[in-house]
Amino acid sequence: MSTYSSLSSWQEQLRFEYPGVNFQATDHPEGVNAVCEGVLVNPGWRDHPAAPRRGTALCAFGDLVDGEGREFTFGAPDLPLRIVVVRRGDRAWAYVNCCPHNYVPLNDQPDRFVTFDHEWLICSIHGAIFRYEDGYCEDGPCRGRSLEAVDLYNDGGQLSIG
Ligand code: FES
Secondary structure: OOOOOOHHHHHHHHHHHOOOOOOOOOOOOOOOOHHHHHHHHOOOHHHOOOOOOOOOEEEEHHHOOOOOEEEEEEOOOOOOEEEEEEEEOOEEEEEEOOOOOOOOOOOOOOOOOEOOOOOOEEOOOOOOEEOOOOOEEEEOOOOOOEOOEEOEEEEOOEEEEO
């Protein structure tokens, strides 16, 4: 349950907890992202014009850094579909890189998706935190909502779109 009485105090608390994370009070530098617009317009990521087909190879599982996130981008630059894959131990999960608060990408730097303790995915804009295992927002302005999950499968160490 959130203990923050306002967005600003909540941001201040997060700055204290995660001193290296640059929380931004203003809009994301990229503005409202086309990925998110696509997801909003369509019922789900599979209907996005840039959606990868089932079986599309992403990377070797062993290439993912344990505890970290990595972004994969599909489609043209003006309407990309961004997917973030996070790994913990021998498991990995994928989500559309789109915060359900303001529908912008979670990261403000390449592949920077998680808190320093590697416990949560985190949005760089207002600091919403999400569980690795199901994308549920545990705290932040979109608490109770979830990242949109993308199916993955691991076939002999090769990670692909499910
Ligand atoms: S845009 Fe506000 S928490 Fe992500």
